[in-house]
Amino acid sequence: MPRENSNKKNRTNPSAKLRVKIIFVSGGVISGIGKGITAASISLLLKQAGYKVAPIKFENYLNIDAGTINPIEHGDPFLCEDGTEADMDIGTYEKFLDEDMGASNFVTVGKIYKTVIDRERAFEYKGEDVEAIPHVTDEIIRRIDELAANTKADIVVIELGGTAGEYQNILYYEASRILTLRRPDDVIHIHVSYLPTPHHLGEPKTKPTQLSVRTLNSLGIQPDFIVARSEKYVDQRRRERFALFCNVHPENIISNPDESSVYEIPLIFHKQEFEKKIQARLKLPIKKPNLKSLEKLVNKIKSPKEREITIAIVGKYFGTGDYQLRDSYAALFDAIDHASWEANVNVKTVWIDAQRVEKEEEVIGKPDGIIVPIGWGERGAEGMIAAASYARKNKIPYLGLCYGMQLAVVAFARDVLGWKDANTTENDNKTSHPVIHLIPKQKEIMERRAYGGTMRLGAWEAVINKDSEACKIYEKYRGFKDEKKKIVSERHRHRYEFNQEYENEFKKKGLVISAKSVVENLVEIVELPKSEHPFYIGIQGHPEYKSRPNNPHPLFVEFLKSARG
Numbered sequence: 001m002p003r004e005n006s007n008k009k010n011r012t013n014p015s016a017k018l019r020v021k022i023i024f025v026s027g028g029v030i031s032g033i034g035k036g037i038t039a040a041s042i043s044l045l046l047k048q049a050g051y052k053v054a055p056i057k058f059e060n061y062l063n064i065d066a067g068t069i070n071p072i073e074h075g076d077p078f079l080c081e082d083g084t085e086a087d088m089d090i091g092t093y094e095k096f097l098d099e100d101m102g103a104s105n106f107v108t109v110g111k112i113y114k115t116v117i118d119r120e121r122a123f124e125y126k127g128e129d130v131e132a133i134p135h136v137t138d139e140i141i142r143r144i145d146e147l148a149a150n151t152k153a154d155i156v157v158i159e160l161g162g163t164a165g166e167y168q169n170i171l172y173y174e175a176s177r178i179l180t181l182r183r184p185d186d187v188i189h190i191h192v193s194y195l196p197t198p199h200h201l202g203e204p205k206t207k208p209t210q211l212s213v214r215t216l217n218s219l220g221i222q223p224d225f226i227v228a229r230s231e232k233y234v235d236q237r238r239r240e241r242f243a244l245f246c247n248v249h250p251e252n253i254i255s256n257p258d259e260s261s262v263y264e265i266p267l268i269f270h271k272q273e274f275e276k277k278i279q280a281r282l283k284l285p286i287k288k289p290n291l292k293s294l295e296k297l298v299n300k301i302k303s304p305k306e307r308e309i310t311i312a313i314v315g316k317y318f319g320t321g322d323y324q325l326r327d328s329y330a331a332l333f334d335a336i337d338h339a340s341w342e343a344n345v346n347v348k349t350v351w352i353d354a355q356r357v358e359k360e361e362e363v364i365g366k367p368d369g370i371i372v373p374i375g376w377g378e379r380g381a382e383g384m385i386a387a388a389s390y391a392r393k394n395k396i397p398y399l400g401l402c403y404g405m406q407l408a409v410v411a412f413a414r415d416v417l418g419w420k421d422a423n424t425t426e427n428d429n430k431t432s433h434p435v436i437h438l439i440p441k442q443k444e445i446m447e448r449r450a451y452g453g454t455m456r457l458g459a460w461e462a463v464i465n466k467d468s469e470a471c472k473i474y475e476k477y478r479g480f481k482d483e484k485k486k487i488v489s490e491r492h493r494h495r496y497e498f499n500q501e502y503e504n505e506f507k508k509k510g511l512v513i514s515a516k517s518v519v520e521n522l523v524e525i526v527e528l529p530k531s532e533h534p535f536y537i538g539i540q541g542h543p544e545y546k547s548r549p550n551n552p553h554p555l556f557v558e559f560l561k562s563a564r565g
Contacts, residue, residue, distance in 0.1 A: 020148040021186050021282045024176045026160045026223075028193035028212030033229050034256065035192045036089030039159040040096035041266040042190070045275035046155055047097060048289035054153035055093045055105060056144065057086070059161040060168040062110040067455075067493075071317045071328040078331060079491045079545045080106075083458025088330045089159060095334065095548055096266075104147045109168065112139050132171055140175040155282075164191070165215040177220040188281050191216060191223035192256070195230035195238065204230050206241045213246040224281055225252045225274075233257050252277065261301050263549060266294060297549055300341050308346040309563045311336065312367035314387035316354045316380035332373050332401070335547035339556035345564050354380030354387070361386050369397040369535075369563030372404030374493070374542070378427040385411045388538075392528070397535035397562040399555065402494050405538030406436045409498060409506070409526060416509045426496050437499045439522075456492045460517055460541065462524040463487055468514035470525050470537060470555075477554035487518065490541030498523035498540070535562035 023042065027035045036057070043053045063069060066077035067085030078091035086106035094101050116139055120130045128135075148156050160176070162169045180187045193209040209226065216223060226248050228234045234242075239250040254274050256265065269275065270291060279286050317328035333349065340347045356363050358380070364370065370391040372384045384404065388411040391398035400408040406424055413422035413435045421428075424436035464471045464486045474480050474488055481489045500523065503513060510532060514525035528536035535558070543553040 019183075019186055020145075020153060021155045021284065022144065022179060022183075022188075023155060023157045023278065023282075024160060024187070024189045025157065026173070026176075026189065026191050026216070027163045028191055028215075029163065029196075029208040030194050031163055033163075033192055033194050035159050036092045037262050037265055038190070038192050038227050038256065039089070039157050040092045041269055042275070042278065043093065043155075043157045044096045044266050044294070045270060045289050045291075046157075046278070048291060048294075049275060049279070049287040051154040051284075051287070052152060053097070053155045053157060054147050054151040055097070055101075055157045055159065056147050057089050057093075057106050057159045057161065058140070058169070058172050059087050059106070059108045060166065061108055062113070063108055064110045064114065065106070065108065076328055076330040076332070077493075079457070079493050079542055081459045081491065085457070085493065087161070091331055091334070091545065092262075096263075098548055098550065104143075104150060107140075107143050109171075112136060112143075112171075115139055133174060136171050137175040137178055140172060141179060144175075144179075154284075164212050164219075170219070173216075173219045173221060180221070185283055188224040188278065189216075189221055190225045190227060192227040192229060195228050195234070197231055204232075204234070204238055206238055206245070209242070210245045213248075217247075223248060225254055225277070227254045227256045229256045231258050261298065263294065263301065264298055267291065267298060293550065297341075305340070305346045306344045307564065308348055309368040309560065310348045310350060311369045311371060311560075311563060312350045312352055312364055312387075313371045313373060314352045314354050314357055314364065314384055315373050316375050316384070318351050318353055329373055331542075331544040331547075332371070335544035335553055335556050336560070338547045338549050338552035339560050341549075342552045342557045343560040343564060345560055347560065352387075354383030357383030357386050361390055364390055367396065367563075369399070369559060371399045371401065371559075372407060373401045373544075375403035376426075381407060381424075381427050385414070388412075389415055392533065392536060395533055397559055398533075398537070399535075399559045400538030401544065402492075402540060402542055405526060405540050406496060406498070408536075408538040409435050409511075412506065412509075412511050413502070416511075417505060424496055433502070435499050435502050436496050438495060439497050439520075455495050458491060459489050460492050460519065460524075461487050461489050462515040462517045462541075464515040464525070465513070468512055468525070469527050469530055469535075470514040470539075473554045473558045477557060479554040488515070490524070490539065490543055491545045492541050494540065498526070534565070535559055 025035050025039045027033050039055055043055050047053045065085045066087055076088050077085045078088045080086055080102045081100045082102040084103045084106055090101045090106050116135050119125060144156055160169055160172045193212050195204040197204045226242060233255040234253055239253045242248055242253045243250045254272055275289060276286055336347055364387060370387055372387050384407045388408040410422055410424060413419045413433060419433040421431050422433040422435050423431040425434045466486055481487050512527045512529060513523055514527050517524055524540045526538045543555050547553040
């Protein structure tokens with residue numbers, strides 16, 4: 001591709017005629033090291049410098065998307081506006097850039113292979129023998145080019161899943177090598193690696209990163225920058241070791257120390273002039289980012305809060321072996337954080353395994369609020385139902401999210417309507433009171449055992465009852481999509497629905513149907529009136545996926561304020 005000539009128009013608007021620049025972000029030593037935060041931070045700095053940035057995550061697994069993966073295996077699948085079930089790093093991009101992501105920002109090995117095989121079956125390769133190189137690598141590069149074209153991006157930031165040296169992602173690295181060879185002035189490689197500090201030694205060790213970079217070198221890749229994840233800032237001694245053994249200039253070793261908030265990371269990078277060094281390496285006009293909004297957010301996060309409250313989360317995806325896993329509910333914890341800054345409280349979350357609640361309800365204790373989040377299937381469901389009952393009977397603010405809304409309905413049916421066997425047909429298809437059930441369209445899908453991507457997914461609009469507590473909350477925080485028509489839009493990821501054959505019985509006993517979907521008239525929000533309970537709301541959608549640090553979701557903010565009160 002010929003290089004664009006510099007002209008007067010380019011000098012006026014430096015990014016107007018630039019060729020697309022590409023930044024690869026890889027990881028070394030351990031998974032979960034913070035590649036997503038690094039990629040998002042770089043993207044934010046370059047965006048605030050005036051460039052159009054498009055991030056994309058290339059994931060290693062053969063699943064087409066993250067929708068069928070147990071959250072304990074790979075963390076909370078992030079749900080996009082277009083219904084894409086993606087890796088939770090896509091949520092990180094949304095929160096840092098304050099932009100919606102979608103299908104083009106998330107790719108799996110399964111997607112790549114399926115596309116190549118489908119083309120081969122359609123004879124689109126004209127009789128060639130189809131191979132990993134060049135056909136798979138060409139498809140990887142095509143996805144990058146397609147994202148750049150569709151978003152009109154100046155810069156594409158590519159996060160490579162996993163760690164260097166895994167056989168699952170080797171073709172991503174090969175695509176990186178090929179692109180670097182073709183366009184050396186337009187492609188850079190940033191390697192995020194871990195510096196462990198063994199307590200018995202007391203100093204950070206660079207050897208794991210040296211070996212990780214050697215693995216990159218064996219793949220034909222020399223990183224331009226190393227982002228050193230560690231407990232503290234990298235000292236001069238460690239920089240010298242990196243420079244000697246990793247063939248990276250000392251000034252291109254970027255510290256990424258542990259911080260209390262991930263939103264401090266872009267500011268830490270900026271102090272090291274990371275975005276300036278990236279622009280120089282890519283031969284871009286050097287532009288300074290405007291970080292006033294981010295600085296204001298960080299000050300808000302770090303400012304002293306009025307008081308601390310305790311929120312109990314009764315879920316079923318906390319355990320992994322002998323350890324507990326935060327990532328299973330990553331979007332929920334982020335949404336709580338965002339709302340806490342607005343509500344001016346510190347939140348202590350208590351994670352309670354729903355199966356423990358089945359045996360002993362009192363394990364919930366006396367929290368200031370209770371959340372029952374997303375879930376699937378029978379395991380732990382009775383404990384979640386018990387938690388919904390416990391919150392209602394003890395006047396503890398309650399927020400039910402998706403499954404938490406459905407099981408709150410089951411709890412109300414058993415306790416108030418007296419239907420002791422009431423249940424969701426997901427867990428008991430022989431119940432005589434199926435208050436939560438599959439609608440006919442979903443029944444057909446389930447009979448075919450078609451699970452992936454077959455739920456009610458993505459953004460769905462709902463009309464809110466103007467006399468409801470939910471309506472007052474959305475009004476208070478300007479959360480309507482259309483305020484005049486009282487329409488809100490929330491992201492969905494579920495199959496089972498409120499059974500509207502029982503709607504009148506619920507209403508007679510005091511359960512308020514606060515909202516119904518514009519399409520199909522499905523129940524979206526249920527609540528108890530303020531006269532009966534300080535805060536008791538169940539929502540079929542997932543407000544946690546729409547929360548942003550500078551725009552927390554209204555339901556979470558009001559829930560925390562109620563818990564504070």
